[in-house]
Amino acid sequence: MSSAADVTPDERPVRISGIDKIERRRIALAESALKTLGELGYARTSLREIANNSEFTHGVVHYYFRDKIDLISYCVRYYKTKCAQRYDEVVESATTADELAVGFLAKMTQTLVDETPMHRLWYDLRAQSMFEEQLRPDVVAIDQLLEAMIWRILSRYAELVGGEVAVDAPTAYALVDGLFEQAVVGYADDPAGVAERLVGRVQRVLPKLIQ
Amino acid sequence: MSSAADVTPDERPVRISGIDKIERRRIALAESALKTLGELGYARTSLREIANNSEFTHGVVHYYFRDKIDLISYCVRYYKTKCAQRYDEVVESATTADELAVGFLAKMTQTLVDETPMHRLWYDLRAQSMFEEQLRPDVVAIDQLLEAMIWRILSRYAELVGGEVAVDAPTAYALVDGLFEQAVVGYADDPAGVAERLVGRVQRVLPKLIQ
DNA sequence: ACCGTCCTTTGACACTCGTCAAGACTTTGT
DNA sequence: ACAAAGTCTTGACGAGTGTCAAAGGACGGT
Numbered sequence: 250m251s252s253a254a255d256v257t258p259d260e261r262p263v264r265i266s267g268i269d270k271i272e273r274r275r276i277a278l279a280e281s282a283l284k285t286l287g288e289l290g291y292a293r294t295s296l297r298e299i300a301n302n303s304e305f306t307h308g309v310v311h312y313y314f315r316d317k318i319d320l321i322s323y324c325v326r327y328y329k330t331k332c333a334q335r336y337d338e339v340v341e342s343a344t345t346a347d348e349l350a351v352g353f354l355a356k357m358t359q360t361l362v363d364e365t366p367m368h369r370l371w372y373d374l375r376a377q378s379m380f381e382e383q384l385r386p387d388v389v390a391i392d393q394l395l396e397a398m399i400w401r402i403l404s405r406y407a408e409l410v411g412g413e414v415a416v417d418a419p420t421a422y423a424l425v426d427g428l429f430e431q432a433v434v435g436y437a438d439d440p441a442g443v444a445e446r447l448v449g450r451v452q453r454v455l456p457k458l459i460q
Numbered sequence: 461m462s463s464a465a466d467v468t469p470d471e472r473p474v475r476i477s478g479i480d481k482i483e484r485r486r487i488a489l490a491e492s493a494l495k496t497l498g499e500l501g502y503a504r505t506s507l508r509e510i511a512n513n514s515e516f517t518h519g520v521v522h523y524y525f526r527d528k529i530d531l532i533s534y535c536v537r538y539y540k541t542k543c544a545q546r547y548d549e550v551v552e553s554a555t556t557a558d559e560l561a562v563g564f565l566a567k568m569t570q571t572l573v574d575e576t577p578m579h580r581l582w583y584d585l586r587a588q589s590m591f592e593e594q595l596r597p598d599v600v601a602i603d604q605l606l607e608a609m610i611w612r613i614l615s616r617y618a619e620l621v622g623g624e625v626a627v628d629a630p631t632a633y634a635l636v637d638g639l640f641e642q643a644v645v646g647y648a649d650d651p652a653g654v655a656e657r658l659v660g661r662v663q664r665v666l667p668k669l670i671q
Numbered sequence: 672a673c674c675g676t677c678c679t680t681t682g683a684c685a686c687t688c689g690t691c692a693a694g695a696c697t698t699t700g701t
Numbered sequence: 702a703c704a705a706a707g708t709c710t711t712g713a714c715g716a717g718t719g720t721c722a723a724a725g726g727a728c729g730g731t
Contacts, residue, residue, distance in 0.1 A: 274708095290591035292503030295688060306710060308691090317689065369590045376587040379580045379648040380501035389649060415668070419642065420661045427638015431630065437590040438600060450631045457626070457668045485678095506718060519680060519721090528719065 275313050278305065279327045282320060287366025290373050291321070318383050325374060325387045328367065333394035335360060340401055346409040353402055354451060358444040361432055368433045396422035407459050415460040424454065486524050489514065490535045497535065498577025501584050507531070529594050536585060536598045539578065544605035546571060551612055557620040564613055565662060569655040572643055579644045607633035618670050626671040635665065 281303035286294050296317060300307035314320040336356055343349035361368065371391070378388035400418040407414045414421060432447040492514035497505050507528055511518035525531040547567055554560035572579065582602070589599035611629040618625045625632060643658040 288591075290588065292588070293591065296690090297688080307689095308710060308712095309708085311690065312708070369587075373587040373590070375645060376580075376584040377501065377503070379584070379645060380504065385649055388645075392645075416661070416664060419657075420639070420665065423638040423642040423661070424635050424665065425638075427634040427636075427641070428631070430638070430641075431634040434586060434590060434599075434603075438596055446630075450627070450634070453627060454631065454635065507720090508718080517680060518719095519682095520678080522720070523678070 271313065274309075275323060276327065278303065278310060278313055278320070279324045281305075282324050283328060283367070283370070286321075286324065287370045290370065291377050292373075296320070322383070322387055325384075325391070328371075329387070329391045329394060332367070332371075333391070333398050336398060336402055340405050343405070343409070346406055349402070349406050349409060350452070350455065354448045357429070357451070358448055361429070361436065361444055361447065365433065365436055368429075369437060372430055372433060392422075395426070399425050403458060406455070410459055412459045415458050421458060424458070425451070428454065482524070485520075486534060487538065489516065489521060489524055489531070490538045492516075493531060493535050494539060494578070494581070497532075498581045501581070502532070502588050532585075533594070533598055536595075536602065539582075540598070540602045540605060543578070543582075544602070544609050547609060547613055551616050554616070554620070557617055560613070560617050560620060561663070561666065564617075565659045568640070568662070569659055572640070572647065572655055572658065576644065576647055579640075580648060583641055583644060603633075606637070610636050614669060617666070621670055623670045626669055632669060635669070636662065639665065
């Protein structure tokens with residue numbers, strides 16, 4: 250990514266100035282950290298392991314982040330910006346209820362399969378937040394983002410179908426999330442058929458949430 | 461090791477307290493461990509902390525359990541026997557749908573409030589099982605137990621109401637569990653009103669699962 | 672009484688963790 | 702080109718971890 254647009258004759262990455270370079274490094278570190286976190290989980294991921302799985306040394310991590318919580322927190326916030334708008338395009342482009350449902354379900358299974366580690370990490374972090382107070386604000390914020398996302402999908406679906414969502418936003422989110430988490434956990438145990446079962450279940454539940 | 465091969469043909473006098481005492485110690489240790497685990501979570505709980513919060517020393521823990529996973533695994537299995545039959549009495553004694561619903565919801569909020577640490581731990585362990593393979597069998601077993609429990613409640617409810625459950629057992633479990641987990645996570649953040657909101661949501665969702 | 676077995680304590684081990692500091696290397700301003 | 706500022710490497714520290722082994726105590730059978 251981002252390799253196509255170098256028109257600059259100068260090869261030196263010097264042009265990236267101060268603040269920008271710091272932010273770039275932090276993002277690179279965060280992405281590397283997220284990869285490791287997604288594979289090992291929050292508890293078993295150490296700063297050294299993160300540095301090890303990256304092109305940096307463990308000292309660099311501490312140069313760009315105050316401490317471990319600072320890094321994790323940054324990772325979570327970075328992740329947040331990417332995850333909650335996954336379905337927005339589908340919602341905006343769909344012109345019929347069926348189109349929306351199909352698009353939603355397709356994206357859902359796609360992210361389940363393609364980004365399993367990220368979802369594992371999310372459920373891990375949400376559980377950890379019950380014990381580690383410092384994680385709570387970020388987790389709560391993401392939860393609200395996801396709830397709003399589900400709500401956008403459901404209310405648009407209801408609109409297209411000519412009805413109303415029969416439950417409030419937190420309830421709708423909890424229900425859909427319950428199904429999705431079940432799929433993520435099941436996917437870790439045995440991936441075969443999990444995605445299809447998830448689709449079937451959401452398909453059958455979705456109409457019941459509209460009246 | 462070397463426990464099975466008794467060289468002495470001589471019977472070990474049937475010490476009633478023998479095996480029984482070992483099991484008793486293990487249970488006592490497990491209960492103490494569960495208390496600590498429920499408060500600190502899986503990751504931040506060390507064997508020394510468990511021993512510290514009990515009347516034993518950290519050496520005893522290793523005398524009765526091979527290693528940490530052995531202890532945790534035992535704890536989880538011990539916990540399992542208590543958690544999945546929480547609602548059985550309600551299911552058996554209820555003679556009307558309303559009675560069942562009220563009893564179920566009452567027990568649900570009661571366990572949410574009284575045993576919060578246990579539920580936190582459960583969701584923590586389920587998340588950890590995605591990363592730690594050794595935890596998976598126990599987690600899967602408990603999940604099935606809980607699924608069966610929810611199914612018993614729902615199918616009895618449908619029977620009393622004169623209908624049928626409109627979704628399959630895994631779906632029903634995922635939906636209810638989604639609502640419950642939302643409540644547990646929310647309870648850790650701010651307990652006020654969480655139980656009431658949970659009751660309201662389950663009350664509104666429950667009829668939609670019957671047809 | 673003594674002895675062997677079970678139980679428990681204590682202390683040590685090898686290791687990993689987060690954190691930091693001293694110095695080396697690189698880039699930038701002038 | 703030279704010095705200052707920024708960036709990175711390396712190695713160390715103390716604390717905490719799981720694990721284990723060697724003693725000490727308790728208690729039964731003989």
